[in-house]
Amino acid sequence: MAAWVRVLLLFTCLLPGMVESDLRRYKFNVVMRNKSRLCSSKPVVTVNGRFPGPNIYAREDDTLLIKVVNHVNYNISIHWHGIKQLGTGWADGPAYITQCPIQPGQSYVYNFTVNGQRGTFLWHAHILWLRATVHGAIVVLPKPGVPYPFPKPHQEAVFILGEWWKSDVEDVINEAMDLGVAPNVSDAHTINGHPGPISSCVGQGGFDLGVMPGKTYLLRVINAALNEELFFKIAGHKLRVVEIDAAYVKPFDTDTLLIAPGQTTNALLTADLPIGRYQVVASPFMDSPIDIDNRTATATLHYTGTLPSTPAVLTDPPSRNATATATKFAHSLRSLNSAEYPCRVPREVDxxxxxxxxxxxxxxxxxxxxxxxxxxxxxxxxxxxxxxxxxxxxxxxxxxxxxxxxxxxxxxxxxxxxxxxxxxxxxxxxxxxxxxxxxxxxxxxxxxxxxxxxxxxxxxxxxxxxxxxxxxxxxxxxxxxxxxxxxxxxxxxxxxxxxxxxxxxxxxxxxxxxxxxxxxxxxxxxxxxxxxxxENGKGPNQSLLPPPNDLPKC
Missing domain, CATH: 2.60.40.420 (Cupredoxins -  blue copper proteins)
Known part of the structure; x- marks a missing residue:
């Protein structure tokens, strides 16, 4: 079934004392789009006709008003993955858990504040398999004047890793559920919506990030794939991990990130190699005996001054069962646990x-x-x-x-x-x-x-x-x-x-x-x-508030 979403997302960031020029206004129109960059004429559900969808930018303690208008034949809901929704559970988004879905022709305003959080988050559809194409980044910056707990980068860049099916994803899962078997695996992986160069798809070179020699960049890497953990690697370069799931960690260096679906990782990259072009890869990790799509998605990192004809320095991605690489990465993760960002782990358990x-x-x-x-x-x-x-x-x-x-x-x-x-x-x-x-x-x-x-x-x-x-x-x-x-x-x-x-x-x-x-x-x-x-608490601000008037009905 060819389904198109047309979703309008309108949100404003508000802080006490902010003047009009400080308001952040976004208007997202979701329109149907053919995935030409993957040489496919199959229509997909998108926000603003983009795959991935638009990135949301805010600051810690901002309030977001996000109006979602559904113009497709599918029900839809949006989840703001990693946002705690303190007191605003009605805005969390999973269909039939915190809300009924937004039905075709209907709308809903998600109203929530990013209380005490900053970092890289993910927004995505939270119904059916629509998050395959309905997803994007949420970048929450620190409050004005509050620095990162690491050297300030020259620039920042978002990398969203995903999967692509040639078939309609709803047909894929519906067929599997009817037969009682596993669904077909994806046909490709993507980096910011691109699989990289494909011989049968002329002119699709993949995502390209330009950097200046000697400068340091903060990479915000998100795994929006449906079913696969993914390795992320840039030829010849070390990555300094500084944040996981919007929480700061003790920095450590690695040449390979491992990111599961729904997870985010921030890493610093210093452009300290000779001027040239360097391959970026996203490849699957699967430590089990099942079929997966083994296609490696590729992108390019190029230094300013590189000639267009310069061939890229290539890199070999880890094997799909590189358990040692995955384990080493996981064991390196520790909370920053500083005076500014303490680690308040519960010592006693109820x-x-x-x-x-x-x-x-x-x-x-x-x-x-x-x-x-x-x-x-x-x-x-x-x-x-x-x-x-x-x-x-x-x-x-x-x-x-x-x-x-x-x-x-x-x-x-x-x-x-x-x-x-x-x-x-x-x-x-x-x-x-x-x-x-x-x-x-x-x-x-x-x-x-x-x-x-x-x-x-x-x-x-x-x-x-x-x-x-x-x-x-x-x-x-x-x-x-x-x-x-x-x-x-x-x-x-x-x-x-x-x-x-x-x-x-x-x-x-x-x-x-x-x-x-x-x-x-x-x-x-x-x-x-x-x-x-x-359950509700007994003190002020410890109880769930009544639902908003426009909460969708089933």
Whole structure:
């Protein structure tokens, strides 16, 4: 089905005392566009006819008003990935979780403040598989006069990594769901919407970034791909990592970044090599035995003064199963933990949760092989409701959900042992309830059902600290002794390693209903998701406000 979105996004940044000239006004018109740069005439859903969509720029503590008008046959909603939405859960965006989707011909104004946050974020559609083409960057700068905790770069550049299908992505996932099998993998990777030079697509040279010799640049790298972790590398150059998921880290040097879907990484690049052209690559990492698109996307970094005929210096991307490279990068991440940016990791824990996550098989009489691939947390395959969970919670609408999500697997087993069996998962819309300001520890335990696989898990409404990580089954007696409670990395999306576990902690200081799900879109489609209910507190500004008047209805 050829679907076109026409979305109008209008937002204004407001600060007390700002004069008219300081207001930030954007007007985004979403129009249909053919993807000619990939030599395809297939129409795609876009914002302002652009792929990726426009970048949003703001400053810490700015308020954004973003009006989204839907002119397509698909329902749509937009999620502001990594923005905490303190007190503004109605603006978070996941369809049927915090809002009903915006129906064709309707509109909704997302109204929220970027409280105490700065850095690189991602906005994307949060319904169906539309985020394949409906996504862009959110760059939140520090307050005026507040410097970065690293040398000021000469300029900044955004790199958005993505995937491309020749087929309509909704057809891809719908066919897979009907047959009960895995969907077709993507046909290409992209860097800022370009796959790089393609022999069958004349004139498409790929994205090109010009730099001046001796200058330092801040690269804001975002993985907007649907289903694949991606390596990012620039021929011959070192990258100094300074920020992860909009949280500052202790700087370290590397030649390769690893970024999972939904994650962002800021790195400093100094143009200190001979004048010339240098290849930029984005290539997949998959530490599991499944089919992926192995096409490497390419771009170019060129120094001022380079002759157009100068051939680019090439680089070999890491192999698709370069686990050692991935592990080294992950182990290098530590919170900055400075006086200005302290690491406030919870020392005491009120809720100790163990979430066993993975894949499974359920019997299906209409599916291709008699089974349907499903995904689950603690043996629960999440069933999306027909009305917004936040609306049902706020207005006490009965029958929409239960608050009995299990805090542990119902039947403990050897989680990471390879098992190809039918677990017969249960299906339900079950949430986990916590009181306001409670401290929560979640151990995300990978499993070997069907096969072990990495899972990038995203928590809405909060940042969290990754206090521990390991291979095999989590041992509450042994593994907690090695938890890092001094400078663990702060994130909003964390990768559960293949055949292993990761432990996260956060303070539930944001009342509302908050989604937790795998950011591999195929796993979300299969049901690897759940939600927390955070109750209202008793003090001022500790309660969820009523919904806005234009909140979409189901």
């Amino acid at each position: 809720h100790h949760l163990l979430f066993a996550i993975g894949l499974g098989l359920n019997r299906c009489s209409t599916c291709a092989n008699g089974y349907r691939v499903v995904a689950d947390i603690n043996n629960v395959t999440f069933a999306m409701p027909s009305v917004s969970l936040l609306n049902a919670h706020f207005f006490n609408i009965p029958g929409v959900f239960t608050d009995d999500f299990p805090g542990d697997p119902p039947t403990p087993y050897d989680y990471t042992a390879r098992r190809v069996v039918n677990m017969g998962t249960t299906t339900g819309t079950r949430l986990y309830r916590v009181r306001y300001n409670a401290s929560v520890q979640v151990v995300l335990q990978g499993t070997g059902m069907i096969f072990p696989e990495n899972h990038p898990i995203h928590l809405h409404g909060f940042n969290f600290f990754a206090v521990g990580k390991g291979l095999g089954n989590f041992d509450s007696e042994k593994d907690t002794r090695s938890f890092n409670l001094d400078d663990p990395v702060e994130r909003n999306t964390i990768v559960v390693p293949s055949g292993g576990w990761v432990a996260i902690r956060f303070i539930a200081d944001n009342p509302g209903v908050w989604f937790l799900h795998c950011h591999l879109e195929v796993h979300t489609s299969w049901g690897l998701k759940m939600a927390f209910i955070v």
